[in-house]
Amino acid sequence: QSALTQPASVSGSPGQSITISCTGTSSDVSGYNYVSWYQQYPGKAPKLIIYEVTNRPSGVSNRFSGSKSGSTASLTISGLQAEDEADYYCSSYRRSSTWVFGGGTKLTVL
Amino acid sequence: QPQLQESGPGLVKPSETLSVTCNVSGGSISTSDYYWGWIRQAPGKGLEWIGTIYYSGRTYYNPSLKSRVTLPVDTPKNQFSLKMTSVTAADTAVYYCARHKVYSNDFDYWGQGIPVTVSS
Numbered sequence: 001q002s003a004l005t006q007p008a009s010v011s012g013s014p015g016q017s018i019t020i021s022c023t024g025t026s027s028d029v030s031g032y033n034y035v036s037w038y039q040q041y042p043g044k045a046p047k048l049i050i051y052e053v054t055n056r057p058s059g060v061s062n063r064f065s066g067s068k069s070g071s072t073a074s075l076t077i078s079g080l081q082a083e084d085e086a087d088y089y090c091s092s093y094r095r096s097s098t099w100v101f102g103g104g105t106k107l108t109v110l
Numbered sequence: 111q112p113q114l115q116e117s118g119p120g121l122v123k124p125s126e127t128l129s130v131t132c133n134v135s136g137g138s139i140s141t142s143d144y145y146w147g148w149i150r151q152a153p154g155k156g157l158e159w160i161g162t163i164y165y166s167g168r169t170y171y172n173p174s175l176k177s178r179v180t181l182p183v184d185t186p187k188n189q190f191s192l193k194m195t196s197v198t199a200a201d202t203a204v205y206y207c208a209r210h211k212v213y214s215n216d217f218d219y220w221g222q223g224i225p226v227t228v229s230s
Contacts, residue, residue, distance in 0.1 A: 001174045003156065036216035038157075045206055045223050046157065051216040089157050093215040097170045101149075104156040 004102035011108040017078040020105045022090030030071040034093035037075045085109045112137040114221035128194040132207030140165040145210035148192045150203040
């Protein structure tokens with residue numbers, strides 16, 4: 001089962017905005033509005049930060065936002081902070097009742 | 111809010127069966143609003159969805175793992191499990207259980223994860 005495609009790494013300076021892309025196919029990202037994003041610190045479990053493409057769970061900072069265009073979903077983090085340095089994973093529902101994750105993106109705050 | 115806790119052996123021999131259990135507290139697994147899933151992460155690698163179970167027993171599997179995985183559920187104990195047969199070193203990973211929302215298809219609560227090493 002092939003993973004969704006994410007850049008291996010992105011970086012930005014405090015206060016800047018960064019965007020992480022997540023590319024799939026018509027069988028997943030573009031076919032359904034079920035893209036979610038997760039933040040993971042080293043040695044910790046992932047945490048849900050965006051669901052259904054654009055929605056934030058209660059308690060997640062509004063500096064995190066999600067969007068989708070065609071087969072590519074995106075996570076944008078605005079007003080970058082040192083605490084945002086982590087790994088980020090996208091996930092999507094895929095045809096035939098399966099789910100798939102992206103390969104992950106390491107965010108470095110310079 | 112629910113709490114999920116994985117348990118099981120941290121070391122499994124090659125060709126044997128890996129067995130991990132997830133105990134759920136703070137909510138019943140017998141609810142129509144949620145599935146219950148397993149995700150793993152090999153050392154230094156990304157997340158891989160393994161499979162998902164509904165309280166009714168209906169299961170969904172990663173096609174690449176389907177032949178080796180079963181997902182038993184024990185509703186009276188509020189637990190669900192992962193059994194993976196014929197393991198190899200490639201199955202060495204941290205195994206996470208997670209609550210999986212039916213209507214939005216995301217994983218909203220996760221266990222802390224249990225590291226499992228496959229080695230003789």
